[in-house]
Structures are given as C-alpha cells and as structure tokens.
Amino acid sequence: MPKDWAGSVDLHLHVDIAAGRRAGLERALRAAIADGRLAPGTALPSTRALSAELGFARGTVTAAYDQLIAEGRLVARPGSRTRVARFTAATPAATAPPPAETWTEVPGAPAHDMRPGRPDLSRFSSAAWGRSTRRVLSTAAAEVHALGDPRGRPELRAALAGYLGRARGVHADPARIVITSGYAQALGLLAAVLPGPFAMEEPGHFLHRAIVERAGAEIIPLPVDDLGADPGLLGEAGTAVLTPAHQYPSGATLHPDRRRAFTAWARDTGGILIEDDYDGEFRYDRQPVGAVQAVPARR
CATH class of the missing domain: 1.10.10.10 (Winged helix-like DNA-binding domain superfamily/Winged helix DNA-binding domain)
Structure with missing residues (x-):
C-alpha cells in the first residue's frame, strides 16, 4: 500500500x-x-x-x-x-523562479514615488522591529503559539484599545476588538453581515467598492466636496462607509458639522458607520483629527 x-x-x-x-x-x-x-x-x-x-x-x-x-x-x-544533482541527463534542471520585481531608476524618472499606498519603506526600522520581536518571544509563554482566541491575542487587543483611546479618542473595549489582516478583509467581513444599502463616498477607492459589491450589497453614492462626504444623500442606507480623517482620493477632512450629522443619522436610524481611519495620525500642519466614533451626535 x-x-x-x-x-x-x-x-x-x-x-x-x-x-x-x-x-x-x-x-x-x-x-x-x-x-x-x-x-x-x-x-x-x-x-x-x-x-x-x-x-x-x-x-x-x-x-x-x-x-x-x-x-x-x-x-x-x-x-x-x-x-x-544540479543537472541530470534524464531530466532537465528545474526552471529557476523568476526574479522578484525590482524598480530601477531611469533617466528622467522622478526622484520620489508619490503614488498612493507606497510609503517610504527605507524609514522602517527593521532593527527595532527585530529587537522588539525577540524581546517578546523570549518572555512569552508557549501557549502564544497556539491558535488562541479567533479575535486575536488579548494582549494585542488590550494594547490597541488603550492606544485608540489615547490617540484617536475612540471608546474601545478589548472584548469587542477583532484583529484582521487589514481593512480590506475587515470590510469584506462586515459587508457580508451588515444591513444595506451601503452608502459609499463618490469618488472613493474602487477596490473597497468592489469588496462591497462582491458581498451583494447595493451601493448609494455619497458625493464628496471640500467638506468631505455629504450626509444629506444617505437615503435608505443601512450602513455608511467613510474616510473622515483623510478622504480618498480628494484628501478632504470631514467637516465637524457633517461628522455630527453622520453620528446623528446612526443614532436616529440604527444605521452603522464604518470608519476607515487610515492616515488619521499623519498630520504635519495641525493636531490630528479625532475619530468620528468619539463625536457626540447632534440633537
């Protein structure tokens, strides 16, 4: 056998x-x-x-x-x-994998890559990251390597709750935090279970729209101007997806009056707000804007 x-x-x-x-x-x-x-x-x-x-x-x-x-x-x-054997008469040598994609500077190319979603990776401290990883793993109990809680490690969820409260003004309970691989996965999970239609910024990130559409949800476009997304067109939406700190691709910050309007809509209708707080910490000209979740609803 x-x-x-x-x-x-x-x-x-x-x-x-x-x-x-x-x-x-x-x-x-x-x-x-x-x-x-x-x-x-x-x-x-x-x-x-x-x-x-x-x-x-x-x-x-x-x-x-x-x-x-x-x-x-x-x-x-x-x-x-x-x-x-490196080479055999009976069989050809296995094909080597293609080289990893690399970028080479060509004459006339810009000195800085300003495309969205491409941070300056040279600023990442691999040494500090490695030291932190070794320090944690050297003192961690063996059970941290098990599957554990599907929401994520409790230590990580507690640390995130503390940080979000300090830095973003968010009222976060570690028991209600779920760790995902990133915003795209989180949005896909939410789109599969939250009520529709989904109100989404227009213009907005096409990949995020595609994720919601794949979940079968109807989309209501929310026009964006210099004040951010317009809450006046929420209509029959059950869920609204916002990038209030740094709207993509316009870069607008959601105006305080509109923030209060969105939270009032959620309170009065039972609607759900999904807040994509990307780049919320990155402010070089003023104090970072807090998360919408911390804004009291307008009465």
Whole structure:
C-alpha cells in the first residue's frame, strides 16, 4: 500500500510499495525530481532519518539512493548530505523562479514615488522591529503559539484599545476588538453581515467598492466636496462607509458639522458607520483629527 512522507525537506512523497519498497521509493524520488518538487541542489534527509520516517529498513533507503546516484539524479560527497544533482541527463534542471520585481531608476524618472499606498519603506526600522520581536518571544509563554482566541491575542487587543483611546479618542473595549489582516478583509467581513444599502463616498477607492459589491450589497453614492462626504444623500442606507480623517482620493477632512450629522443619522436610524481611519495620525500642519466614533451626535 502507498506510504506518505513529509520530511525535513518539506516534500510530500507518495511511495507505492506494490512492486517493492525500494522500487517504490526510487520511483517516488524520480518523480519528485522530474516535476521540480526536489529542485537541483536540494539536500535529502539522511538514510537513517528517511528510513525512520517511512518505516523502511535503512538498507532499503541506502540502496534507493545509490541507484539514483548511479543514474546521475543524486550526488553524494563524503561528509556532506546527499543532494539532487544540479543537472541530470534524464531530466532537465528545474526552471529557476523568476526574479522578484525590482524598480530601477531611469533617466528622467522622478526622484520620489508619490503614488498612493507606497510609503517610504527605507524609514522602517527593521532593527527595532527585530529587537522588539525577540524581546517578546523570549518572555512569552508557549501557549502564544497556539491558535488562541479567533479575535486575536488579548494582549494585542488590550494594547490597541488603550492606544485608540489615547490617540484617536475612540471608546474601545478589548472584548469587542477583532484583529484582521487589514481593512480590506475587515470590510469584506462586515459587508457580508451588515444591513444595506451601503452608502459609499463618490469618488472613493474602487477596490473597497468592489469588496462591497462582491458581498451583494447595493451601493448609494455619497458625493464628496471640500467638506468631505455629504450626509444629506444617505437615503435608505443601512450602513455608511467613510474616510473622515483623510478622504480618498480628494484628501478632504470631514467637516465637524457633517461628522455630527453622520453620528446623528446612526443614532436616529440604527444605521452603522464604518470608519476607515487610515492616515488619521499623519498630520504635519495641525493636531490630528479625532475619530468620528468619539463625536457626540447632534440633537
């Protein structure tokens, strides 16, 4: 019967032993080399380790390795692990992965990339991030590596609640915070369960509109001017999606009167406000604007 192995090279081998264990292992290794799962230069497990994983005699694994070495598919050197040959007569070398996308400066190109969503990554302190990560992991209990609470680590949710209260004026309960991979995932989850139609800024981010549309929600456009989104056209909306601190793409900040109007609408109708607070902390000409959630509704 077939045996499966997931070993130290992170490769899944399907060994069919119907014709014998050695023959089955040889065929499985040949197939893995031929289709590129075992790339040229990949180190194989020792015969002792592989025989223990498969439950085969060590001599069986040694004989299979020797056969593939004789065929030129594997190479073995004294004091070194057996590896897949760089080039073999029987199989072409695996195609190297394409190089990662890189940007090269060309004559006449702008000195600064001002496209949205592209921060200056050179300003990120990898050293500080690494030190913080090592400090936390060196003192963390083993259970932090388990799946844990689906809402996210309680320490992270508590830290976020404290920060949002201090920096953004948000009334946040750690028990009601859910950690997602980012705004796009959060919006997709909310669009699937919150009442529609969805009122969204026009113009606004096309990807966010597409996320809501994929959830099957009707969209009501909210015109944007120098004062931000206009709450006068909420109509029958059940949920409104706003970027009040820094409207995309206009850059407008939602006027205080309109902030109060949106919160009053939510209070009076039971509507839901989704606040995308991106760039809320980034103000270089004035004090950062607080989140709409902290604004009292107009009476």
